[in-house]
Amino acid sequence: MRNFDAIIIGAGVIGCSIALALTRRGFTTLNVDALPAAGYGSTSHSSAVIRPFYSHVPACAIAHESRHRWLTWQDFLGPVPDNIFATYTECGGLILVRDGTEHDYDNNLRALNEVGVDYQMLDPIDIERMYPGICLDAFGPPKQRNQNGFGEPIAGNISGGIYIPASGYVSDPQLAARNLQATAALAGAEFRFNTTVEQILRSATAVTGIKVNGQEPDSLSAPIVVNAAGPHSFVINELAGIRESLRIVTQPHRHEVAYLEAPSGYVANAGFVVDLDTGVYLRPDGADMLIGSADPACDHPDIVDPDNYNTELTDQWTTQVYRAAQRWPDLGIENTARGTVGLYDVSNDWIPIYDKTDLPGFFVAIGTSGNQFKNAPIVGDIMAAIITTDDHDAHPAQLDLSSIDRKVDLSFYSRNREIRTTTSVMA
Numbered sequence: 001m002r003n004f005d006a007i008i009i010g011a012g013v014i015g016c017s018i019a020l021a022l023t024r025r026g027f028t029t030l031n032v033d034a035l036p037a038a039g040y041g042s043t044s045h046s047s048a049v050i051r052p053f054y055s056h057v058p059a060c061a062i063a064h065e066s067r068h069r070w071l072t073w074q075d076f077l078g079p080v081p082d083n084i085f086a087t088y089t090e091c092g093g094l095i096l097v098r099d100g101t102e103h104d105y106d107n108n109l110r111a112l113n114e115v116g117v118d119y120q121m122l123d124p125i126d127i128e129r130m131y132p133g134i135c136l137d138a139f140g141p142p143k144q145r146n147q148n149g150f151g152e153p154i155a156g157n158i159s160g161g162i163y164i165p166a167s168g169y170v171s172d173p174q175l176a177a178r179n180l181q182a183t184a185a186l187a188g189a190e191f192r193f194n195t196t197v198e199q200i201l202r203s204a205t206a207v208t209g210i211k212v213n214g215q216e217p218d219s220l221s222a223p224i225v226v227n228a229a230g231p232h233s234f235v236i237n238e239l240a241g242i243r244e245s246l247r248i249v250t251q252p253h254r255h256e257v258a259y260l261e262a263p264s265g266y267v268a269n270a271g272f273v274v275d276l277d278t279g280v281y282l283r284p285d286g287a288d289m290l291i292g293s294a295d296p297a298c299d300h301p302d303i304v305d306p307d308n309y310n311t312e313l314t315d316q317w318t319t320q321v322y323r324a325a326q327r328w329p330d331l332g333i334e335n336t337a338r339g340t341v342g343l344y345d346v347s348n349d350w351i352p353i354y355d356k357t358d359l360p361g362f363f364v365a366i367g368t369s370g371n372q373f374k375n376a377p378i379v380g381d382i383m384a385a386i387i388t389t390d391d392h393d394a395h396p397a398q399l400d401l402s403s404i405d406r407k408v409d410l411s412f413y414s415r416n417r418e419i420r421t422t423t424s425v426m427a
Contacts, residue, residue, distance in 0.1 A: 003221045004030045004190075006387070007210055009197055009236055010228035011035075012043040013173065013376040014365050016180035018226055021380025023187040025388070030220060031181075032195045032212055034232075039177025042230045045342025046373040047257055047292050048170040049272055049283055051093050052117045053108055053162070054427055056420065058412040059351065060111035061401055062375055062382075067166060068403035069377035073176075076377060077183045086176035091284065092271035093167035094122070094130070096327075098138050099159035101276075109162070116404065122161040130163075131273075133265030139326050142279030142296035145319050151326055158277065169272060169283050173373055180376070200225065200240040200362070207240070207361035224387060226363045231306040231343040233366035245358045246415050250367040253346045254302040254309050255293060256316045258339040262289040263330040274426060278323040281426075289331070291324045291339075295425045306343055313337040344370035349420045350427040354382050354413040356392050363387055364415065370425050386410055 006022050008015045011033035019029045035041050052064040069076045070088035077085070097105065112119050124136050138156035143149060170176055181191060195214035201221075202208055209221040227236045231252035237243040262284065272283035279296035282289050293299065293316075304310075317337045325331045347353060347367030354365050365383050372379065382399060389397040396411035411417075 001209075001219045001221050002030070002217055004028045005222060006224040006226060007032065007220055007222040008226045008228055009210070010230055011038045011177070011181060011191055011193070012041055012228065012230050013039055013177040013180065013373060014230070014368060014379050015228035016177050016184060017376045017380035018228055018365060018383045019189040019380070020180050020184040020187065021384040022387070023184050023189045025384055028188065029184070030190045030192065030222070032192045032197060032210070034194065034196045036193050037178070038181035038191065039174035042343045042345070043177045043373070044174040045257065045340045046173040046370075047283065047290060048173040048176075048373050049093070049167075049281070050088065050169060050374045051164060051167040051272070052112065052115065053093070053095060053164060053167070053274075054111060055107040055422055056412070057111045057114050058408045059427060060115045060117065061404065061406050061408055062378060064115055064117055064166065065401040065403050066375045066378045070170065073179070077179055079186070080179050080182045084175070086173070086179055087171050088168060089171065090166070090168040092163060092165045093274070094127070094271060095162040095274045096127075096158050096277060097160045097162065098140060098277045099156045102159070105162065112164070115406065117164065117166060120163045122163050124158065124160065127158070127161050131265055131270060133263060133328065133330050135327055135329055138277060140277035140279075142277070142298055142323065144298050145322055147298070151322065167271065170373070171285075176376065197236060197239065200236070202359065205360060207359055223361050224363065225361060226365060226383060228365045230368070231345045233345050233364070237364070240357070240359055240362050242357045242359050242362060246353070248347050248349070248353050248367060248415055248417065248419070250345050250347050250353070251303050252306040253344045254304045254341065255344055255370065256313055256320065256339055256341050258291040258317050258321050258337070259285065259288045260291065260321055260334055260338070261287060261332060263328050263332070265330065266328065275327055278326050280320055280323045282324060289324070291320050293320055301346070304343070309343070311341050313339050313341060344368070344425075346370070350422045350425055351420055352413055353415045354379065354386060354410065355415045356386060357415065369427065371427050382410060382413070
């Protein structure tokens, strides 16, 4: 039996971040993953948007701190093999605001103000200057394509927008995970791929390790086990016998992201756009426009078996590109669908669970809900702070955010929290 200080289940961008943070603190760590390489699962399908636009102050603060690490990614990591790093492009981002919904963003603006994030309130003329050819008609609330009135303007218009310069995207999310893995490995972390967890080993009082299928030895000992298994997190929680003790539930949701050639009015340096009126968000990707779903209420969650789901683009692709075309009339709908299909590990309130559990030694970094890639550089520090706190339930760990001179109470991410108010994947 091999012995480690901590075993991390999962080697996506979250699991690799945890490995790096713990090894830098002197832990001997092992990541196990059923897939063949780091970042090979849901990480590789991420839209990788970096933005501090959240409706709660701790979430805004964490994201803004993490953005500073993306800005200094190479310095944060240090040397990596081949010297090939993921690239963060800071292009800014715009959240469109429809007339009559201005107060829907009060909590977001309050969080931006408290954290000290600069933003600008744009009027329609500013938006049209920034995005020539954009249509500022109102269409919402979002509809399915077979509903009456789909694509037809209604009374009202986009009255303005919230522009945040300190935002952008990472061009290659899988490479970002590999960068974290490589840096952690140089610090002493071990990784096992093509390895499935079959059992969470435990004594009468605490976790003692895991049993795996795929490599020898098959029993691996550690007093700390971290569930960072993404869409399979609920399976791991069941193996540990703690799923029913969690107040916040996580489920794997299937999502499609579309790619189309960007219209001429949407240039590569114009930034991402969130359009809750039509139900999509988009960002530049070279000559393309990436179009993701903002999970409007009319779209029923596609909850799937993470080991058996449709990986092909479907009619949802068509719905998303038509929604985008409402805002961008010059958007050409290509005959062949291009895009990606991935899974989100979604929590009840679109906020992750970074916490200990009722099984001593068993920790979770789950429910990342499609919006936590941006926080990957700091999630490792979040989990390290929780793991090294004697009793995180009674005396919650605090995390110093040095770049923005703040401290965050990590009980915000507690498994025992009341379900928080959020409106969508934007959280």
